[in-house]
Amino acid sequence: MIAVAQADLRRMLARRGLILTSVVVPIAIVLILTGVRIFLHSHNPGAHPTVGGETLFAFISIIGIVSVVFGTVIGAMFGAEDVTSGTLRYILLTGFSRLRLYVTRIPVLAIVAVGVALPAFVLLLIGALALPHAGEPGVTASDGGRLLLSLVLNVGIYALIAYGIGVAIRSTGGAIAVALGLNLIGISLFNLITLAVPGVKPWLLDNALTRVTDGGDTSIAIAIIALIVWPAVFLAVGLVRALRTEA
Amino acid sequence: MADPIIRCQGVTRTFGNRTALNDVTLNVEPGRCFGFLGPNGAGKTTLIRCILGLAHPTSGTITVRGFDIASDPAAALARVGAIVEEPRFYGYLSGKQNLELWAAYVGDDAITRVPALLSRVGLDERSGDKVSAYSLGMRQRLGVARALLSDPEVLVLDEPTNGLDPDGVAEFRVLIRSLVEQDGRAVFVSSHLLDEIEKICDDLAIVNQGRVITSGTLADLLAAGGRELTVECDDATRAESLLRTLPTVTTVTRAASGTLSVQLSPDSPETRAGVNRMLVEAGLAVSRLEPREDSLEERYLSLVHEAGEA
Numbered sequence: 001m002i003a004v005a006q007a008d009l010r011r012m013l014a015r016r017g018l019i020l021t022s023v024v025v026p027i028a029i030v031l032i033l034t035g036v037r038i039f040l041h042s043h044n045p046g047a048h049p050t051v052g053g054e055t056l057f058a059f060i061s062i063i064g065i066v067s068v069v070f071g072t073v074i075g076a077m078f079g080a081e082d083v084t085s086g087t088l089r090y091i092l093l094t095g096f097s098r099l100r101l102y103v104t105r106i107p108v109l110a111i112v113a114v115g116v117a118l119p120a121f122v123l124l125l126i127g128a129l130a131l132p133h134a135g136e137p138g139v140t141a142s143d144g145g146r147l148l149l150s151l152v153l154n155v156g157i158y159a160l161i162a163y164g165i166g167v168a169i170r171s172t173g174g175a176i177a178v179a180l181g182l183n184l185i186g187i188s189l190f191n192l193i194t195l196a197v198p199g200v201k202p203w204l205l206d207n208a209l210t211r212v213t214d215g216g217d218t219s220i221a222i223a224i225i226a227l228i229v230w231p232a233v234f235l236a237v238g239l240v241r242a243l244r245t246e247a
Numbered sequence: 248m249a250d251p252i253i254r255c256q257g258v259t260r261t262f263g264n265r266t267a268l269n270d271v272t273l274n275v276e277p278g279r280c281f282g283f284l285g286p287n288g289a290g291k292t293t294l295i296r297c298i299l300g301l302a303h304p305t306s307g308t309i310t311v312r313g314f315d316i317a318s319d320p321a322a323a324l325a326r327v328g329a330i331v332e333e334p335r336f337y338g339y340l341s342g343k344q345n346l347e348l349w350a351a352y353v354g355d356d357a358i359t360r361v362p363a364l365l366s367r368v369g370l371d372e373r374s375g376d377k378v379s380a381y382s383l384g385m386r387q388r389l390g391v392a393r394a395l396l397s398d399p400e401v402l403v404l405d406e407p408t409n410g411l412d413p414d415g416v417a418e419f420r421v422l423i424r425s426l427v428e429q430d431g432r433a434v435f436v437s438s439h440l441l442d443e444i445e446k447i448c449d450d451l452a453i454v455n456q457g458r459v460i461t462s463g464t465l466a467d468l469l470a471a472g473g474r475e476l477t478v479e480c481d482d483a484t485r486a487e488s489l490l491r492t493l494p495t496v497t498t499v500t501r502a503a504s505g506t507l508s509v510q511l512s513p514d515s516p517e518t519r520a521g522v523n524r525m526l527v528e529a530g531l532a533v534s535r536l537e538p539r540e541d542s543l544e545e546r547y548l549s550l551v552h553e554a555g556e557a
Contacts, residue, residue, distance in 0.1 A: 007351035090349065095353075096352045
């Protein structure tokens with residue numbers, strides 16, 4: 001299975017357009033944001049005494065949103081591609097089982113989706129630490145670790161959800177739409193539910209992500225369980241379809 | 248005779264009210280090229296999908312290499328290569344990268360066979376190009392290379408020459424025959440192209456509307472058709488009269504040149520030598536006596552029409 005995982009990883013990385021875009025766009029955002037702050041600082045240091053520090057690092061939320069979008073695209077494509085491209089039957093003809101195929105790809109996807117988000121994070125962290133931030137608190141190791149965990153969990157979980165949806169509905173575009181819809185619109189809808197049923201709030205994915213990375217007064221155990229259950233549900237739906245899809 | 252490498256026994260597959268395969272029974276012997284011939288929509292691809300475990304028969308059994316495809320697909324497919332409908336690849340990978348990826352799925356030492364297979368199908372010089380830039384013929388050849396990764400005992404090829412130009416078809420024919428004659432592999436090939444089947448296959452089955460209407464060796468199938476003799480002798484009028492007295496002769500026609508066409512009934516025991524003897528014993532000087540068997544096309548059309556009328 002390791003040989004297959006390695007081969008699939010190489011295949012994913014061979015999609016240079018998608019992978020490069022997923023890496024370059026967040027980096028470009030970091031560079032633009034940093035450039036703007038450097039420009040402001042150099043023209044009016046009094047009004048803008050800081051470039052780096054927490055002020056710059058706060059832009060991690062933008063990187064997070066963009067990376068979740070790319071993670072979703074990668075996950076959806078990874079899930080739907082073999083059916084849409086007609087390659088699934090040829091994989092199955094090798095005797096490699098549907099279950100092994102499905103399971104082997106989960107860690108590969110997580111590595112790729114999180115991996116493409118990390119360069120921008122590292123660049124932002126370096127900028128925050130290295131650029132002047134007089135009068136502003138610096139970025140601590142705790143901050144860095146917490147935001148890295150947030151990025152990894154957000155990107156990884158949404159990529160896995162998109163993977164499960166991609167396998168289930170066998171359409172890359174459809175899976176992207178559903179997964180992004182869940183991410184962008186679903187949050188608001190679920191929050192409406194919490195108004196009527198406040199007890200479900202700790203179980204909502206975004207609340208659980210926030211609880212694990214930023215703390216809060218709800219149960220950490222529930223948050224961790226929620227972070228496992230949400231992708232597991234979508235992966236289970238995808239698995240059921242994967243085992244039944246006629247290749 | 249060795250055990251069949253593919254054995255289909257009473258295979259029926261229905262889709263709602265439509266019967267795609269109707270009680271199909273056939274055997275593919277090792278080291279032979281078996282043609283599965285039929286018009287479009289006759290059920291060829293459905294049977295191939297069932298043989299490969301990609302679809303499941305409604306009833307009947309299929310064994311591949313002695314293993315039941317339904318209960319033990321991994322063992323059945325362990326040394327089977329196939330192209331179903333058309334070879335599909337990851338277009339953004341090169342031919343070599345695609346084969347290496349599938350070699351990982353196959354496992355064992357399949358990866359070591361990749362360079363030799365690329366060479367065998369004539370793609371070694373283009374192996375670094377992305378598959379999206381390959382012609383259909385190149386993809387078909389790459390498909391064969393992929394099918395050979397598991398060093399298969401049997402290859403199952405669904406309409407493998409579809410879309411190929413004449414050169415590509417000729418190359419493909421040579422490749423298929425080399426797999427049978429040099430490697431001793433069995434090849435099961437479906438096609439609606441009569442000429443193709445006639446040139447590459449040793450055995451064949453003709454399928455129409457999901458039902459096998461005949462099967463056997465190509466030679467036997469052709470020999471079983473209507474038999475015709477062309478006769479030339481020094482007295483065509485007398486020869487015609489004599490031949491009409493034979494109960495096994497169905498028709499005798501005489502051309503303006505005096506050449507006689509003698510149609511023998513398919514189940515006639517009359518031989519060419521017997522006809523010759525009768526004419527010679529009657530004192531005629533026979534200058535030409537030439538049998539003409541039905542072509543595969545004639546046999547195919549005859550059988551399919553008979554089946555349709557039935």
